[in-house]
Amino acid sequence: MKKKAIVLLSGGLDSAVALFFARDKDYVCHCLNFDYGQRHNIEMVMAKKLSAGAGTALKTMKLVLPWGGSSLLDKKSALPSGRKPEEIKKSGIPSTYVPARNTIFLGIAASYAEAIAADAIFIGAHSEDSSGYPDCRKAYLEAFDRVIRIGTKRGLEKRLSLEFPLIGMAKKDIIKLGKSLGVPFQHTWSCYRGGTIRRIAANMPCGKCDSCILREKGFREAGLNDPLARQTIWTM
Amino acid sequence: MKKKAIVLLSGGLDSAVALFFARDKDYVCHCLNFDYGQRHNIEMVMAKKLSAGAGTALKTMKLVLPWGGSSLLDKKSALPSGRKPEEIKKSGIPSTYVPARNTIFLGIAASYAEAIAADAIFIGAHSEDSSGYPDCRKAYLEAFDRVIRIGTKRGLEKRLSLEFPLIGMAKKDIIKLGKSLGVPFQHTWSCYRGGTIRRIAANMPCGKCDSCILREKGFREAGLNDPLARQTIWTM
Numbered sequence: 001m002k003k004k005a006i007v008l009l010s011g012g013l014d015s016a017v018a019l020f021f022a023r024d025k026d027y028v029c030h031c032l033n034f035d036y037g038q039r040h041n042i043e044m045v046m047a048k049k050l051s052a053g054a055g056t057a058l059k060t061m062k063l064v065l066p067w068g069g070s071s072l073l074d075k076k077s078a079l080p081s082g083r084k085p086e087e088i089k090k091s092g093i094p095s096t097y098v099p100a101r102n103t104i105f106l107g108i109a110a111s112y113a114e115a116i117a118a119d120a121i122f123i124g125a126h127s128e129d130s131s132g133y134p135d136c137r138k139a140y141l142e143a144f145d146r147v148i149r150i151g152t153k154r155g156l157e158k159r160l161s162l163e164f165p166l167i168g169m170a171k172k173d174i175i176k177l178g179k180s181l182g183v184p185f186q187h188t189w190s191c192y193r194g195g196t197i198r199r200i201a202a203n204m205p206c207g208k209c210d211s212c213i214l215r216e217k218g219f220r221e222a223g224l225n226d227p228l229a230r231q232t233i234w235t236m
Numbered sequence: 237m238k239k240k241a242i243v244l245l246s247g248g249l250d251s252a253v254a255l256f257f258a259r260d261k262d263y264v265c266h267c268l269n270f271d272y273g274q275r276h277n278i279e280m281v282m283a284k285k286l287s288a289g290a291g292t293a294l295k296t297m298k299l300v301l302p303w304g305g306s307s308l309l310d311k312k313s314a315l316p317s318g319r320k321p322e323e324i325k326k327s328g329i330p331s332t333y334v335p336a337r338n339t340i341f342l343g344i345a346a347s348y349a350e351a352i353a354a355d356a357i358f359i360g361a362h363s364e365d366s367s368g369y370p371d372c373r374k375a376y377l378e379a380f381d382r383v384i385r386i387g388t389k390r391g392l393e394k395r396l397s398l399e400f401p402l403i404g405m406a407k408k409d410i411i412k413l414g415k416s417l418g419v420p421f422q423h424t425w426s427c428y429r430g431g432t433i434r435r436i437a438a439n440m441p442c443g444k445c446d447s448c449i450l451r452e453k454g455f456r457e458a459g460l461n462d463p464l465a466r467q468t469i470w471t472m
Contacts, residue, residue: 063299065344067351093389099350100343100388107339108301114335115303140387147383151376152336153329 002028004118005163006109009033009058011046013188013215014166017174018124019054020181021165029056030116032109036063036101037073040194049187061108071095072192079192081208085129085217088210094131096192096210102135103144106162110148113160121148122163129171129218131210138167171218179224186227190215205229238264240354241399242345244338245269245287245294247279249424249451250402252286253410254360256417257401265292266352268345272299272337273309276430285423297344307331308428315428317444321365321453324446330367332428332446338371339380342398346384349396357384358399365407365454367446374403407454415460422463426451441465 005027051058071077125136145162154160191205219226241263287294307313361372381398390396427441455462
């Protein structure tokens with residue numbers, strides 16, 4: 001019988017690569033997506049396209065964190081803009097950090113994993129070329145893996161683990177890996193700003209937020225073109 | 237300035253003691269309660285009474301786990317009944333285990349803690365005289381403490397930790413501690429069955445589920461009377 005995996009699928013580039021990676025490792029994947037009051041829902045539209053394209057199930061959980069605490073949740077706060085990759089890396093935890101987001105998402109994924117008797121939970125987190133989120137670092141993911149292994153029934157039976165295959169990779173290598181796995185990058189959305197109708201129609205991520213900057217750097221260093229910069233989303 | 241704590245308050249006896257313990261340690265307490273599809277809502281009514289009685293804030297988060305996976309969520313499944321305390325302790329993880337419940341609750345508590353700049357998260361979990369839940373054991377709580385310490389901003393600043401003061405205590409000692417702290421036990425509900433109107437009106441927890449059995453043992457061994465067995469809830 002094939003192994004089962006829960007894959008945290010945000011609709012961003014990294015989680016898309018994690019999904020295709022798990023599928024390539026022969027897991028039957030069950031994607032888990034969260035509607036948690038993000039500034040925009042383009043990511044969620046992308047998660048649907050990605051999971052459908054990969055032939056996997058997708059479950060979206062609605063979860064409102066009434067205390068906010070992040071510029072990714074509060075449309076009135078300013079997003080970091082125009083920072084260089086090295087500035088992003090050096091400047092500590094940015095305002096886009098959503099308090100304990102991965103801990104919440106992984107906890108819910110662990111519950112889902114117990115219920116459907118999954119063997120692994122995949123997360124596309126990495127800390128190279130990223131925004132300094134504490135819940136994307138290797139030590140954190142290792143600690144959470146231990147939580148799952150000793151704090152769930154499946155874990156205690158040695159049947160459940162947390163997998164974070166992208167953790168040590170640079171963005172360019174994640175993109176190259178995704179390319180080799182056939183990830184449809186045109187169905188991944190990284191821009192924090194989401195998009196006004198005008199921007200989406202014109203097919204333009206903002207190009208200035210940290211996430212756009214890091215994506216652009218990744219594609220450039222990988223020597224690949226980002227299809228989002230050239231195709232129109234509406235035709236996908 | 238006084239320290240702040242998030243207290244997971246289910247409305248059961250243990251979390252009530254944890255709340256009064258934290259308050260006694262001079263924390264300003266912010267209680268967090270979950271409406272997650274329990275079989276009954278008496279616990280939640282009790283959480284309101286307890287937090288009001290303790291003069292603390294209470295936030296209730298609604299969270300539905302669509303996959304269920306527990307006899308505590310599914311009214312159609314049978315609850316363990318009539319088991320002796322030693323049977324409960326020896327029989328492994330019972331059907332009342334809710335997959336990864338504490339991991340989800342603690343993750344959300346960590347997010348709340350970040351947002352209000354809390355110093356600690358209190359949980360009343362313990363593993364003596366309890367139901368063998370993997371997410372109530374010391375090793376699990378220590379692992380989650382590490383997740384919080386390295387996976388949150390407050391944790392990295394060494395300003396947030398998980399506190400589980402009841403972990404090594406027998407139920408009788410938790411009850412004695414609660415008594416000394418002035419916990420209103422008549423406002424705590426342990427019975428898994430909740431109660432039909434008839435049972436509540438007659439002021440009777442079922443007396444047969446694991447939770448009733450362990451509570452009864454605790455009060456008996458502590459040499460105290462359980463007020464729930466004598467008072468009418470409606471008059472509280």
